[in-house]
Amino acid sequence: MVRSKSISDHVIDIISYIVVTIMAVSCILPILNTVAISFSDKSAAQAGIVNFWPVDFTLSSYQELLRDDLFFTSFRNSVIRVIVGGLINLVLTVLMAYPLSKSKRYFPQRNMYMWFLVFTMLFNGGLIPTYILINNLHMLDTIWALVLPGAVPVFNVIILMNFFKNLPDELDEAARIDGANPWIIMIRIFIPLAVPSIATVTLFSIVNHWNAFFDGIIYINSSSKIPLQTYIQQLVVEIRDTSMLTPEEILRISEVSSRTFNAAKVFVTMVPVLIVYPFLQKYFVTGLVMGSVKG
Amino acid sequence: MTAVNKKNKPKRQGFTFEVLSYHIMLLPGMILLIIFSIIPLFGLLIAFEEYVPAKGILGSKWVGLENFSYMFLIPDTIQVIKNTIIIAVAKIIAGIFIPVIFALLLNEVRNRFYKRLIQTVVYMPYFLSWVILGSVFSTMLSLDGIINNFIQAIGIEPIMFLGSNTWFRPVIVITDVWKNFGYGAIVYLAALTSVDANLYEAAAIDGASRFKQLLHITLPALVPTIVLMTTLSLGNVLNAGFDQIFNLYNPLVYETGDIIDTYVYRMGLVDLQFSLGTAVGLMKSVVSFGLITISYFLANRFAGYKIF
Numbered sequence: 383m384v385r386s387k388s389i390s391d392h393v394i395d396i397i398s399y400i401v402v403t404i405m406a407v408s409c410i411l412p413i414l415n416t417v418a419i420s421f422s423d424k425s426a427a428q429a430g431i432v433n434f435w436p437v438d439f440t441l442s443s444y445q446e447l448l449r450d451d452l453f454f455t456s457f458r459n460s461v462i463r464v465i466v467g468g469l470i471n472l473v474l475t476v477l478m479a480y481p482l483s484k485s486k487r488y489f490p491q492r493n494m495y496m497w498f499l500v501f502t503m504l505f506n507g508g509l510i511p512t513y514i515l516i517n518n519l520h521m522l523d524t525i526w527a528l529v530l531p532g533a534v535p536v537f538n539v540i541i542l543m544n545f546f547k548n549l550p551d552e553l554d555e556a557a558r559i560d561g562a563n564p565w566i567i568m569i570r571i572f573i574p575l576a577v578p579s580i581a582t583v584t585l586f587s588i589v590n591h592w593n594a595f596f597d598g599i600i601y602i603n604s605s606s607k608i609p610l611q612t613y614i615q616q617l618v619v620e621i622r623d624t625s626m627l628t629p630e631e632i633l634r635i636s637e638v639s640s641r642t643f644n645a646a647k648v649f650v651t652m653v654p655v656l657i658v659y660p661f662l663q664k665y666f667v668t669g670l671v672m673g674s675v676k677g
Numbered sequence: 678m679t680a681v682n683k684k685n686k687p688k689r690q691g692f693t694f695e696v697l698s699y700h701i702m703l704l705p706g707m708i709l710l711i712i713f714s715i716i717p718l719f720g721l722l723i724a725f726e727e728y729v730p731a732k733g734i735l736g737s738k739w740v741g742l743e744n745f746s747y748m749f750l751i752p753d754t755i756q757v758i759k760n761t762i763i764i765a766v767a768k769i770i771a772g773i774f775i776p777v778i779f780a781l782l783l784n785e786v787r788n789r790f791y792k793r794l795i796q797t798v799v800y801m802p803y804f805l806s807w808v809i810l811g812s813v814f815s816t817m818l819s820l821d822g823i824i825n826n827f828i829q830a831i832g833i834e835p836i837m838f839l840g841s842n843t844w845f846r847p848v849i850v851i852t853d854v855w856k857n858f859g860y861g862a863i864v865y866l867a868a869l870t871s872v873d874a875n876l877y878e879a880a881a882i883d884g885a886s887r888f889k890q891l892l893h894i895t896l897p898a899l900v901p902t903i904v905l906m907t908t909l910s911l912g913n914v915l916n917a918g919f920d921q922i923f924n925l926y927n928p929l930v931y932e933t934g935d936i937i938d939t940y941v942y943r944m945g946l947v948d949l950q951f952s953l954g955t956a957v958g959l960m961k962s963v964v965s966f967g968l969i970t971i972s973y974f975l976a977n978r979f980a981g982y983k984i985f
Contacts, residue, residue, distance in 0.1 A: 391887040398785035405779060406798040408855065412813045415823050419816065430821025478706040481699035489699045495707075502710050505966050507717025508958035509938075510945040514734070515717050531713045534706045564698040593806035596920065600946055615808045615924065641816065648812045655804050662804065663797055 413652070420444070420645035427641040443646040453647060455606055456613035459525075463609050464591045467529035471538070471587040476580065478539045480568045483546030488554075503536045509600075516601055527601035528594070528609065535590075538583035545579035546572060582665040589655060589662065614651055617644060724956040744956035753940070754957065760846075761936040764917040767850045769910045775858045777903060780865035781895060785887070796866075799859025811924025814852055815839060845930040853921060868902040869895065905980045912969035915961050937961045 414434045419427045423438035431437055447453060482499075486492055506512070512531065521527040549572065557567045573580070598612030608616075719734070724744055726737040748754050779799070786792045802810070817823050818838040825835040838844045872894065880890050919938035926934045937957060945954025976982035 388886055394785055394887040394891065395787075398782040399791075401782050402779065402786060402795050405858070406795045409799050409802050409859065412810075412817060412855075415817055416813050428821075430819075430823075430826060433823055433826070474706045474709070477702045481702045484699065489696060491696075491700070495703060498707075498710075502714040504969055505718075505962060506714050507720050508955065508962055509941055510951050510955045510958065511717040511720025511723065512713070513946060514720050514723075514730075514951075515713070530709065533709045533713070536710075539706075564695050564702075568702075589804050593804075593808070595806065595808045596923070611806055611808045614812065644812065645816070648809055652805060652809055656801075659801060659804055660797075663800060666800075 416645045416652075417649055419642055420649050422642055424640050424642050427645070443640070443642040446643055447646050447650065450647075452605060452613065453610075453650075456608050456610045457650075459607060460592060460610040463525060463528050464588055466525060467532070467591040468584060468588045470529055470533050471535050471591075472580070472584050474534050475538045475542055475583055475587075476568075476573065478534065479542035479546055480572060481564075482539070483543045484554075485551075499536050499539065513600060522601055523603050523607060525607075528597050529591075531597070532590075535583070535587055538586060542576065542579055542583055545576055549575055578665055581661075585658060585662045585665065589658065592654060610651055614647060617647070721955060721959055723952050724959045726952055728952040728955075730951070740952075744952050745960065748953060748956055748960070753935075756932065757935050757937055757940045760933060761915055761917045764846055764849055764922075764934075764936060765914050767846070768853050768918065769907075769913060771850055771854045772857060772861055773903060773906055773910070775854050776861035777865055777899060779858055780862040780869060780899070781891060783862070783866065784869050784895060785891065796859070799862070801859070802856045803860035805856070807920040807924045810852070810856060811921070814848075814925065818848065839925060839927065840929040842930055842933040845926070845934045849918075849921065849925065849934065852925070853918060856921075864902055864906065865899055868899055872898045901980060905976055905982060908972050908976045908980065909982075911972035911975075912965060914968055915965050 411434060415432070418434050418436050419432050420443055421436035421439055421441070422432045423440050424442070426432055426437035478499075481489055482492060482495060484492060507515075516522060516527050516531070521530070553571055553575075554567060557571055562570070593611060594609070595611035595615045598609045599615065602608045602612065722734055723737065725739060725741055726734070727740050727743075728734070728737045783792060783795060786795070819825070820835050820837060824838070829835055836844060838848050876894050877890055880894060885893070915937060917936040917938070919936070919942075922934060922936055922939055923942070926939065938961075941954045941958045941961075944950050944957065973982070
């Protein structure tokens with residue numbers, strides 16, 4: 383069926399293309415601004431004349447960055463945290479999601495566990511009691527304070543559980559009749575089928591570990607152990623709160639800090655997420671839609 | 678795969694190896710959850726004590742509800758609660774409105790490749806941390822930043838956005854929407870994929886313009902999702918976004934920008950008033966818990982939403 387478009391139809395077309403394009407461009411510009419500053423000359427950046435293209439292109443802030451030991455130490459700390467924390471999250475998510483995906487018929491206590499999980503998601507001790515606990519466990523200033531409190535990502539467990547649930551029951555029953563035990567069924571049948579969903583939740587927990595900064599602030603004291611985002615956070619706050627510093631400190635900061643140098647650090651911190659993002663994007667929409675299908 | 682007859686299903690008896698296996702699979706996670714989510718609940722006792730770390734939770738002096746009554750005597754507390762609710766509610770409204778508009782307009786974009794490109798770009802900010810974005814925005818919004826350059830170019834005096842009590846809240850809401858609108862649109866876009874294409878065709882035959890179709894087919898298709906998302910967001914009325922505020926605020930804007938979570942952090946872990954901080958935090962948790970329970974009840978009742 384061919385209909386000639388009316389003027390109002392064209393108006394709708396034009397408006398939608400223009401508005402969504404503006405919205406999408408607005409998502410890139412702040413990042414572009416940071417990248418442009420990081421490649422610009424110091425004086426141009428301090429004068430605030432850099433927009434979306436480097437002024438007096440230079441790699442000097444990146445050369446400076448290569449000499450910044452603390453940046454690389456915290457970068458390494460973050461990588462270790464992502465690997466250790468991501469692995470713990472992955473194993474626990476699968477181990478919890480699989481049994482919870484079984485119906486009450488096969489696993490009578492399932493709902494009891496589910497209510498427990500939902501409770502922990504909705505109600506917790508909060509900042510100070512958790513801090514006191516970590517302190518009493520002697521985990522302050524260790525990586526365990528960063529990876530163990532969030533070891534069970536309950537939301538991810540529920541997403542993966544819903545995925546397992548949507549796989550046909552017959553898979554389980556057929557294997558059961560062939561004499562396979564629950565562990566074999568989980569490892570040989572269900573996990574291979576759930577790879578896309580497992581990848582989604584794992585990428586989510588990797589990004590979360592990479593982006594976490596607050597636990598680094600409160601639980602880690604030695605500067606050699608802080609994760610990268612905490613390092614960047616302290617750097618930025620230091621510069622903004624100059625009002626609270628002594629004149630000597632302000633002097634020190636103005637000597638060592640510069641807008642271009644910080645922009646370079648911020649951009650390098652962003653890069654791992656930008657690299658993972660295409661993989662993440664491939665899966666997370668389906669992952670979310672699957673997670674929202676309640677059975 | 679062979680179809681299994683229902684009658685052939687093995688009979689369930691009390692406690693089998695299978696059920697035992699399921700319990701064992703859950704065990705490591707449950708232990709960690711009990712340690713890190715349940716044990717801290719006992720730590721909430723310090724909200725009713727005059728907690729001194731050296732004496733421990735059990736050894737500190739019990740003061741009953743004193744911390745709670747004292748909390749409301751501090752003028753800051755009331756201001757902080759007010760700030761939290763204003764910022765959170767503004768974020769909830771904008772955070773539903775903008776993604777819906779975006780989803781509606783993106784749905785009108787017919788070119789598939791362009792649509793995917795736009796989606797890829799707008800989902801991205803969601804995955805960047807507030808530390809990074811805090812740094813990006815403080816640079817952009819500073820007196821010699823890019824935003825003030827444009828403002829000056831059109832002849833307006835530069836504005837100190839992050840140091841002004843007039844501008845801080847709008848900046849918080851706008852940057853929050855900027856970060857999350859793409860991701861928030863996913864649920865609406867998913868709802869739109871299930872709209873029957875025949876409806877549009879029938880409407881076109883009846884002479885409805887694209888605008889009329891948008892108004893009478895696409896928008897009504899989103900209403901259930903909008904209602905559901907609004908209901909569920911009720912639980913966030915006391916969540917104004919710690920990470921964001923923490924990375925953008927400074928003492929100049931405590932008056933309008935300090936929220937419960939940042940207040941608890943400064944009171945508890947910076948000024949070391951553990952009991953008072955915990956009392957404020959507990960009050961927030963209890964109210965939030967109530968709100969979430971109500972919102973789930975409503976969502977379940979009116980939209981058939983189930984948690985699990």
